[in-house]
Amino acid sequence: MAVMAEPVAAQVKRSSLWSRAFESRNFLGAMFMVPAIAILILFLAYPLLLGLWLGMTDTKIGGVGRYIGFANFVSLAKDSVFWLSVFNTIFYTVAASVVKFAIGLYLALLLNERLPFKSMIRAIVLLPFVVPTVLSAIAFWWIYDSQFSIISWVLIKAGLITHYIDFLGDPWNARWSVVVANIWRGVPFVAITLLAGLQTISPSLYEAANLDGATNLQRFRHITLPMLSPIIAVVMTFSVLMTFTDFQLIYTITRGGPINATHLMATLSFQRAITGGNLGEGAAISNAMIPFLVAAILLSFFGLQRSRWQQGGRD
Amino acid sequence: MSSVQIRDVRKSFGNFEVLHGVSIPIEDGQFVVLVGPSGCGKSTLLRMLAGLENITSGTISIGDRVVNNVQPKERDIAMVFQNYALYPHMTVGENMGFSLKLRNAGSDEINKRVKRAAEILALTPLLERYPRQLSGGQRQRVAMGRAIVRDPQVFLFDEPLSNLDAKLRVAMRTEIKELHQRLKTTTVYVTHDQIEAMTMADKIVVMHDGIVEQMGTPLELYDKPENQFVAGFIGSPAMNFLKGHVRVNGVATFEGPNGVKLPLRNAPAGSDGKPVVYGVRPEHFTIADDGADAEIVVVEPTGSETQVFAKVGGEQVVAVFRERHQFNPGDKVKLKPDPALVHLFDEATGKRM
Numbered sequence: 001m002a003v004m005a006e007p008v009a010a011q012v013k014r015s016s017l018w019s020r021a022f023e024s025r026n027f028l029g030a031m032f033m034v035p036a037i038a039i040l041i042l043f044l045a046y047p048l049l050l051g052l053w054l055g056m057t058d059t060k061i062g063g064v065g066r067y068i069g070f071a072n073f074v075s076l077a078k079d080s081v082f083w084l085s086v087f088n089t090i091f092y093t094v095a096a097s098v099v100k101f102a103i104g105l106y107l108a109l110l111l112n113e114r115l116p117f118k119s120m121i122r123a124i125v126l127l128p129f130v131v132p133t134v135l136s137a138i139a140f141w142w143i144y145d146s147q148f149s150i151i152s153w154v155l156i157k158a159g160l161i162t163h164y165i166d167f168l169g170d171p172w173n174a175r176w177s178v179v180v181a182n183i184w185r186g187v188p189f190v191a192i193t194l195l196a197g198l199q200t201i202s203p204s205l206y207e208a209a210n211l212d213g214a215t216n217l218q219r220f221r222h223i224t225l226p227m228l229s230p231i232i233a234v235v236m237t238f239s240v241l242m243t244f245t246d247f248q249l250i251y252t253i254t255r256g257g258p259i260n261a262t263h264l265m266a267t268l269s270f271q272r273a274i275t276g277g278n279l280g281e282g283a284a285i286s287n288a289m290i291p292f293l294v295a296a297i298l299l300s301f302f303g304l305q306r307s308r309w310q311q312g313g314r315d
Numbered sequence: 316m317s318s319v320q321i322r323d324v325r326k327s328f329g330n331f332e333v334l335h336g337v338s339i340p341i342e343d344g345q346f347v348v349l350v351g352p353s354g355c356g357k358s359t360l361l362r363m364l365a366g367l368e369n370i371t372s373g374t375i376s377i378g379d380r381v382v383n384n385v386q387p388k389e390r391d392i393a394m395v396f397q398n399y400a401l402y403p404h405m406t407v408g409e410n411m412g413f414s415l416k417l418r419n420a421g422s423d424e425i426n427k428r429v430k431r432a433a434e435i436l437a438l439t440p441l442l443e444r445y446p447r448q449l450s451g452g453q454r455q456r457v458a459m460g461r462a463i464v465r466d467p468q469v470f471l472f473d474e475p476l477s478n479l480d481a482k483l484r485v486a487m488r489t490e491i492k493e494l495h496q497r498l499k500t501t502t503v504y505v506t507h508d509q510i511e512a513m514t515m516a517d518k519i520v521v522m523h524d525g526i527v528e529q530m531g532t533p534l535e536l537y538d539k540p541e542n543q544f545v546a547g548f549i550g551s552p553a554m555n556f557l558k559g560h561v562r563v564n565g566v567a568t569f570e571g572p573n574g575v576k577l578p579l580r581n582a583p584a585g586s587d588g589k590p591v592v593y594g595v596r597p598e599h600f601t602i603a604d605d606g607a608d609a610e611i612v613v614v615e616p617t618g619s620e621t622q623v624f625a626k627v628g629g630e631q632v633v634a635v636f637r638e639r640h641q642f643n644p645g646d647k648v649k650l651k652p653d654p655a656l657v658h659l660f661d662e663a664t665g666k667r668m
Contacts, residue, residue: 204400207367212414212461213388222413226404 054283061277072284081260082285085268089292091175092264093243096182100239101232103183104190109224111191112198122192129188137252140181144168144253168254171261178262181249186242190235197231198224237300241293265289317378317468317501318343319364324373326359333359335525336373341518344499346492350512351522351548358473360522361505365394365471377468393462394471397478399454401446401461408433408442411460432463435494452483459494470495472504476511488514509549513537521545543665546594546658552622554594555632558662563587569659575607575628578654583668586659591668594658597622600634606651614642625650 021027055072059065076082111122128136143150144167152164167177201224209219247266250256256263256271263271265285273282319341326334334356341347349357362368364375366387374381382390393414401410409416411432412425420428433439436456446454455475462470472491476484492515495502506512512519513533521528521536521544529536529545540546546554559571567582569591577593609625609632616622616639623634623642627650634650642648659668 202398202400204396204398205402207365207387208394208396208400208402208461209413210367210387211365211392211394212465213417218417223402 051283051286054279055287056284057280059279059283061274061279065280068280072281073288076281076284076288081263082268082288084260085263085265085285086288088175088262089244089264089266089289092179092182092246092262093240095176095179096186096243097236097240099179099183100186100190100243101236103187104235105194105232107187107191108194108198109220111195122195125191126188128185129192133185133248134252136185137181137249140177140184140249141253144177169258171258174254174258174262178250178253181253182243182246185249186239190239193235194228194231197228201227233300237296240296240300244292244296245289319469319501319503320374320376321360321364322374322376324360324363324375325371326356326363326368327371332371333525334371337522337525337527338373339520339527339530341501341503344501346495346502346504346515346517347520348504348506348512348516348518349520349522350506350509351528353507354524355522356525357505357507357522361394361471361473361503364469364503365392366390391468392471393465393467393469394473395455395458395462395475397474399446399458399475399478401454401457403446406443406445407438407449407457407460410446410457411438411464414461414465428464428466429460432460435463435497436460451479452487455479455487456490459491463494463498466500468501470500470502472502472506474506475504476506477508484511491515510551513549519549521548523548539667540594540658541667543592543594543660546660546667550596552597552633552635554596554658556660557593557595557628557630557632559591559593561586561589561591561659569593569657571628572630573628577607577652577657579657579659580654583659586668590662592660592662592665594660595632595652596656597633597635599653599656600632600636600650601653602636602640602648603651604649606649609648609650611642611644611646611648613644 054065056067056069057065058068058071107125111118111125115121142148146164146166146169149164149167151167152161155161156164166173168174205223205227206219209223214222245266246264247270250262250264250267251270254262256267260268265288269282269285271282272285273279276282319339321337321339321341323336323338324334325332325336337356337360339347349360351357359368363370366382366385370383374383376382377390377392402413405413408429411429415425415428429442430439433442436459438453438456438460441449441453441457446457449457455478458475475491476487479487488511491504495515504511504515516533518530519533519536520530523544528548529541531539533549536545536549540549540554543556547556557569557571557575557577559569559575561579561582562568562570563582563586567579569577569579571577571593577595607627609627611623611625612631613624614621615624619637621636621639621642623636623640625632625634625648632650660666661668
């Protein structure tokens with residue numbers, strides 16, 4: 001009996017150590033966080049820090065770089081192509097976001113009304129969002145083609161123009177063309193998200209406003225807009241971030257041309273780093289986007305701060 | 316202030332008619348309660364009065380004006396919604412002043428009227444708060460404040476107390492009635508709670524399945540229900556109904572289930588042998604030696620009164636006593652309805668005899 005009792009006691013002791021560990025809230029909490037932390041470090045922190053580091057080196061593809069401090073940024077500051085890409089990016093983001101918001105809000109308001117074939121129209125509105133970006137970019141590439149453009153063809157047949165429009169050969173034509181492609185792709189996201197927001201507004205608020213004597217326009221201004229503002233802030237932040245960092249559309253349609261007229265910071269970074277092999281310089285261009293993105297996020301952070309009316313019971 | 320005339324109003328959703336010709340005259344300054352079980356069409360009727368639903372046929376007039384085709388905002392009515400429908404992004408003061416602001420009233424005028432309404436409803440310390448920061452009862456008062464500020468022709472209330480707890484509901488009931496006595500604005504109030512209807516109304520309209528079953532003062536409806544539905548709906552606990560026949564054999568009696576005999580003061584002409592429903596309110600039973608045999612099932616004392624569930628002729632009835640009897644389940648007692656306060660209904664039509 002005494003011989004038997006020994007290992008049993010040891011087992012009890014060991015399992016109690018395990019079970020004590022698993023009953024401890026702190027230990028369990030740490031265990032549950034491990035996968036999330038690992039993913040964040042591997043896919044977020046490491047690439048970000050590596051990018052920041054590369055931007056301060058003269059790394060070329062296939063070589064090991066040296067730390068050169070802010071030399072990349074100093075040379076970029078004198079680089080007119082870099083500054084053109086900054087201008088292009090800001091123009092692209094502002095023009096596309098403003099129009100996406102306007103069309104998206106209009107569509108959301110329309111889809112929130114009683115319409116025939118509503119679910120079908122909603123599905124159609126979502127279509128541009130579902131199509132892979134590169135596929136829709138290729139479609140736009142054809143639409144803008146200098147010889148086979150359907151737009152030019154239709155306008156000529158209608159007798160409105162005499163020559164084919166050079167969509168992608170002229171700097172400003174090219175800029176507006178890619179903006180239109182981006183709008184086409186971005187509107188569904190804005191429209192559907194705003195529609196979701198509109199549907200959370202209680203119909204009785206509109207009825208109350210109606211009885212209070214509000215016209216349609218006053219109802220939009222005094223009920224819809226303030227109630228929707230938190231969602232507008234979220235949607236527009238995402239829209240601005242996605243547009244600012246856009247790569248696929250530009251790279252497929254224009255590759256930054258003509259003469260860098262549509263180069264965004266993202267495409268220029270790719271061109272310098274991967275195509276040109278200057279990883280350090282390319283990383284520096286990407287890093288130069290960070291202040292703009294942080295500014296956009298801060299702006300929306302303050303915009304997003306829950307207004308006083310949204311906060312619960314406390315004074 | 317205005318009178319309201321509802322004349323033969325019908326409402327259909329598609330092919331489905333929910334109101335089958337409703338006529339209700341409402342006098343200037345009257346407090347009218349529309350009461351009925353859910354689905355009876357009372358809320359639909361109120362929303363038609365407000366202009367939030369179209370009128371399929373018939374007319375509704377406010378004052379001398381037929382409002383069938385008048386926009387809600389031009390009807391000069393104010394409505395208190397079941398969920399209050401306060402604008403969450405506006406303070407209490409802004410909520411109350413919103414309708415005045417839309418009419419381009421000056422800010423002095425708005426402030427004056429909001430302040431006056433806030434004083435009436437004891438909302439003055441809350442004017443700067445947002446609806447989220449208020450309790451249910453306070454929100455309810457803001458919703459009423461929003462209505463008062465406008466000084467409309469008619470107040471409409473759509474089940475305004477159903478989101479409040481029982482104690483607050485009783486308090487708000489008194490408050491609304493007091494408000495009406497003070498402002499004397501014509502009021503139409505919808506509820507499914509017959510106690511609310513009884514305590515607040517000048518005139519009760521009992522609705523059921525899209526028709527008006529009976530209109531009258533609360534006590535008229537209690538004392539003389541025109542049919543079995545109204546009799547069962549008004550009064551709590553509900554009236555007891557026993558099926559049986561009238562026997563006129565020198566003295567009129569009611570012969571109920573399993574040969575139970577209950578007293579009648581007089582038999583309606585030609586009712587001998589007719590199948591009838593015998594209705595007696597729980598509070599109109601007494602314990603008497605010449606009563607019907609009853610066996611106690613459950614006793615529920617509430618302090619001020621005692622509800623007794625008992626079997627009479629195999630049917631369960633409920634009786635309410637103010638005095639404190641010592642009853643136990645299984646006890647045999649003799650229950651006697653007051654013959655002067657008994658109601659007789661035609662079993663086939665449900666009409667009062």
